[in-house]
Amino acid sequence: MNDIIELGFWQMAAAYVFIVLLFLIIKARGINREKELFIGTVRMTLQLVLAGYILAYLFEANNVWLVILVVIFMQVFAVRNIFRRVKYRLSKRIKQMIMFSMAAGTLTSIFYFIIVVVQVSPWFEARYFIPIAGMLIGNSMTGISLGVQRLVEGMYDQRAHIESALMLGAHPKKASERIVNQAFDAAILPTINSMVGMGIVFLPGMMTGQILAGLSPVTAIQYQIAIMLGIVGCVSLTVILFVQLGYKAFFTDRAQLDKKELLLISSKEK
Incomplete structure (x- = not known):
């Protein structure tokens, strides 16, 4: 067996x-x-x-500093990939929000998963930490990319609606609430869809690999469920951090639409 x-x-x-x-x-x-x-x-x-x-x-x-170095490399690569995937020019402020959201969201999720869910000891056990970090960071990278794209498009395409709401006295958060929700929804939808078909339409790669390697299917399923839940949580956390911070980049201190930000977005060619 x-x-x-x-x-x-x-x-x-x-x-x-x-x-x-x-x-x-x-x-x-x-x-x-x-x-x-x-x-x-x-x-x-x-x-x-x-x-x-x-x-x-x-x-x-199994060195703690090597593990940390690898995770930093993953984060840098993921953030750079997000910048490349988004077809619009991004301001320095939005890029900083992307970096913060990725770092805060993924690291919080990784350490929670390692320490609370899997209960690895020591926490930097490379055989667990690196593969788990790779899956969470990779999926969050995709989620953030979709969220950034949809948020930027929404803020630019619906700028007239936002300005009208602001003129009627709406707070920037309220004026852009629908766009923020649409960006969040678009970012997490692929992850939710993958959950729906998992186990019936297809067997995930990690689970298949574990079974082929001789692990009990029941144990493989337990790990897959835990990983999938971790991915959902990590993507949700990173994306909600970004969209809740990202919309603010489109407004000035006087609660007006930032024309410079919109002008930068209007140039789609990088």
Whole structure:
């Protein structure tokens, strides 16, 4: 039951038949994606192989400073990726709010999950801390990206409605409340949708990997449920922090729409 089937060279090579199949399909259909497919396959392979060796070293060393360094690297990469995903120009103030929301939301969720849920001792146990941090930060990165995009679009597209509300005496928070709620909803919707189909439509990658590695399906399910709940909480916390802070960047100290902020957004090309 617990015997693990090791994948040899030829077994791994056989898996690349699926890439060859995709290559033949796009070639036959005249879709110009051969270069992207080749680069994507090579990058995926090299990055995962490198990550495997790095993780093996980190797990063996199990050093608190190395773990902290890895988490900092994850955070920096995630924040930079958010900046690149959003098609609008972002002001320094909004970028600072993104960084704060990501750091505060993900670190709070990670430590709660490690200390309270999994109860790892010591807390910096690399075998637990790094994979959990990666999943929470990665999903929060996607959530924040969607939230930023929707908030920026809403504030710009509905600026006339906001100004009308302000002229009638509404507070900036009230005038932008609907936009903030829509941004939050758009950011968490993919996470909620993944929960709905989980276990019926598909088996999550982490759970599948644990089962293939010989872990009991019941134990794998317990971990998957805990991780999924952690992801939901982490995404929710990071996004709500951002949208509750982010809308303020569009208003001046006199509770007026910031024209400079809107002008910056109007230039979509980075």
